[in-house]
Amino acid sequence: MTGAETRDSRDWNALSDAEFAAAVRSLVETKCPAALRHPPRRLRWAQVKPWYLTLSAEGWLAPGWPTEHGGMGLSPAKHLIYVEEMERAGAPRLLDQGLMNLGPVLITCGTPEQRAAYLPKILAGEHVWCQGYSEPNAGSDLASLRTEAVLENDEFIINGQKIWTSMAFDADHMFALVRTRKTGPKQAGISFVMIDMDQPGFTIRPIRNIAGDEEFCEVFLDNVRTPLSNLVGPLHDGWRVAKTLLGFERVWSGSPRQSLIVLLQLEQLARATGRMADPVFVDRYTRLALDVRDLASTYERFARSLRAGQGFGPEVSLLKVWATETSQRVTELLVETAGEYGGLLGAQEIADLHLDVLHPFLEYRAWTIYGGSNQIQRNILSKHVLRLPN
Amino acid sequence: MSSETTDSVRMLTDSVTAFVRDHTDHKRGRALRGALPGYDRKIYADMAGLGWFGVLIPESYGGAGLGFQDMAVVLRGLASGLLADPICAAVVLGARALLHGDNDDLKARLLPEVAAGRCLPGLAWSESHLELDPAVITTVAVRQGPNLLLNGTKRFVPGAASDFLVTALAPDGLVLCRVARDAPGVGLELAWRADGTPSATLHLSDVGVAAADVVASAQVGAASVRRALDEALVMASAELVGVMDAALTMTLDYMRTRVQYDKPIGSFQALQHKAADMYILRQVAEAVAGEAAELLDANPDERDRAMMASRAKARCGDAGLQITRESIQLHGGIGYTDAGDIGLYLKRALVLSAWLGNADLHRRRYACLAM
Numbered sequence: 180m181t182g183a184e185t186r187d188s189r190d191w192n193a194l195s196d197a198e199f200a201a202a203v204r205s206l207v208e209t210k211c212p213a214a215l216r217h218p219p220r221r222l223r224w225a226q227v228k229p230w231y232l233t234l235s236a237e238g239w240l241a242p243g244w245p246t247e248h249g250g251m252g253l254s255p256a257k258h259l260i261y262v263e264e265m266e267r268a269g270a271p272r273l274l275d276q277g278l279m280n281l282g283p284v285l286i287t288c289g290t291p292e293q294r295a296a297y298l299p300k301i302l303a304g305e306h307v308w309c310q311g312y313s314e315p316n317a318g319s320d321l322a323s324l325r326t327e328a329v330l331e332n333d334e335f336i337i338n339g340q341k342i343w344t345s346m347a348f349d350a351d352h353m354f355a356l357v358r359t360r361k362t363g364p365k366q367a368g369i370s371f372v373m374i375d376m377d378q379p380g381f382t383i384r385p386i387r388n389i390a391g392d393e394e395f396c397e398v399f400l401d402n403v404r405t406p407l408s409n410l411v412g413p414l415h416d417g418w419r420v421a422k423t424l425l426g427f428e429r430v431w432s433g434s435p436r437q438s439l440i441v442l443l444q445l446e447q448l449a450r451a452t453g454r455m456a457d458p459v460f461v462d463r464y465t466r467l468a469l470d471v472r473d474l475a476s477t478y479e480r481f482a483r484s485l486r487a488g489q490g491f492g493p494e495v496s497l498l499k500v501w502a503t504e505t506s507q508r509v510t511e512l513l514v515e516t517a518g519e520y521g522g523l524l525g526a527q528e529i530a531d532l533h534l535d536v537l538h539p540f541l542e543y544r545a546w547t548i549y550g551g552s553n554q555i556q557r558n559i560l561s562k563h564v565l566r567l568p569n
Numbered sequence: 570m571s572s573e574t575t576d577s578v579r580m581l582t583d584s585v586t587a588f589v590r591d592h593t594d595h596k597r598g599r600a601l602r603g604a605l606p607g608y609d610r611k612i613y614a615d616m617a618g619l620g621w622f623g624v625l626i627p628e629s630y631g632g633a634g635l636g637f638q639d640m641a642v643v644l645r646g647l648a649s650g651l652l653a654d655p656i657c658a659a660v661v662l663g664a665r666a667l668l669h670g671d672n673d674d675l676k677a678r679l680l681p682e683v684a685a686g687r688c689l690p691g692l693a694w695s696e697s698h699l700e701l702d703p704a705v706i707t708t709v710a711v712r713q714g715p716n717l718l719l720n721g722t723k724r725f726v727p728g729a730a731s732d733f734l735v736t737a738l739a740p741d742g743l744v745l746c747r748v749a750r751d752a753p754g755v756g757l758e759l760a761w762r763a764d765g766t767p768s769a770t771l772h773l774s775d776v777g778v779a780a781a782d783v784v785a786s787a788q789v790g791a792a793s794v795r796r797a798l799d800e801a802l803v804m805a806s807a808e809l810v811g812v813m814d815a816a817l818t819m820t821l822d823y824m825r826t827r828v829q830y831d832k833p834i835g836s837f838q839a840l841q842h843k844a845a846d847m848y849i850l851r852q853v854a855e856a857v858a859g860e861a862a863e864l865l866d867a868n869p870d871e872r873d874r875a876m877m878a879s880r881a882k883a884r885c886g887d888a889g890l891q892i893t894r895e896s897i898q899l900h901g902g903i904g905y906t907d908a909g910d911i912g913l914y915l916k917r918a919l920v921l922s923a924w925l926g927n928a929d930l931h932r933r934r935y936a937c938l939a940m
Binding site: 455461462464465466468469472473474476477479480494497500501554556557558560561562564565566567568569 | 821824825832833835836838841842844845846848849852853856857859860880883884932933935936939940
């Protein structure tokens, strides 16, 4: 498969899984610059934009979108292969809020005018979107959000503060959940709006995280305006609009890939420093290796269900809990195995290795928190899967 | 998953579910404890009549010639009603060792009897609680004319077995021999497992074995036993998942109905999160046990098979124990009584976790194979 294949020129779903996987690999090998692959940190828009535009030109940018909207129209099975092969080949993560979140929302809940106005610009890389959901006092309890949108003459005037907005400094548009009604159930007074950030009233402050990186931001909205035509779904119905997203993507967060990356580092470190001859270490290492291996078995069950065209329900929360807690445990043993090097910041020369053990340990702290903390996932499991009473 | 579920799995699931619903009776189970044979002969015969013991036996030997995914359905289901013992020991471990051997006459004679529930072959392979390699033994078989003469001691032998299949070191390698329960020179010392089922130490003193009773010659002996052990490990894992199913269901029911502080205790978040963790563990164990059964049905090579079997047994053994322990805790005082049914599941998990090597031993085996 080469770039000679043009957009919509073939039905990807008709390929065998192996053929399709080879096509994804080939695309990355031939079109993605080596310097962009396997980046140690998330790339900025300026860095990743050429690859974004390449994918767009090849018609490979929006695997899950239907073909009539410029996507590849992949089945869940092929979509899974797409994600796995991209990850395996080290393709960098895109600025993907428009592709992953807003696009599917507009396709499901938007008006024809909204789709026509925004979907092509996402595909062209003209609009870079960020997500304005969480607030300082609305984290796990997202529905208590207070950023307020007041409707005046067919225009919303928005005031408030968003937080944990990934890559907001690179975005020019935000989709946000805002409060449009203060009475009644808190979920029933929230609306989903799209906002052009190229206007006065936006203040963006990056938040330096525990690993020393700046990816999340605080975003302050001070009399920011957006037309009523940028309301997605009915007024006050934004909670339901936002929820249409949850589910399908959550299986990705349960992939064993992140655990495997650090398990490999742990194995290299242990071999280089002679720890594989230590039975106490081997016992602990083997427990973790089996936790990771068994995660892969569990992940495969969900993936198979997707491949068979079946969805899954709230039970997918178990995958997030097991995947993230397993990967954290691996990073913990990684730091411990580094001994005193485990207290040093940055990459170190340990035996013949060049290894930064603290960065993954610190970075992975976030995983049990975002996307619904693991405690929220356990609430979901106990209420919606195990049907325990309130 | 369900899309690939075969018709045989679906039919077995239905019939096993109905059987377990109609036959689960913990009062009867309690009465069977601490005495031979340790299982209900009538129910065992009924199960044989349903064809379940022949699932893994080829059609040419009177079985159904189905696979491990099918047998897993039977064992998981029966385990949820504590009705599975001693099926895995007899129709998986014992019968598979016989099948993998090279004595076709004996297969033709015994395997149909196994399927019919009349023969319960008990593999006597273990001599140490710390050794998983069936070739590391001291029991010897010396030639005496046309016969072999066995001397040694075997431990953790299924106490309900009708016939023993004994491993021994002959001059040319490991052989597997059929020994009748009442053969001269056989001494049987019974002990009771945590759930009240019998375990035996087998003392063999100049026990004669005719050539016709050599189940596996030295050419195939060690490989036959290793394969049967791996297969039984995977099926024991399926059984453990069945124990987890029942313990989790019983515990969730209790949490919905037990009221304290004027609320069902299942409404308390600390307990809900414990339940969620139990559920996660069960799902992971189920995924691993399921993958293992699938692998066995796909004719894996020996190393893949061994690693998968140890991985499944390690996960399911630990998860089974953890879930049943937590179940006791969540049941509170009633969980600590002998009258409380949940304790029966903890004891079954203890037995199955220890059987054929616990999680610790299987992690070591996995680590050795992985290096």
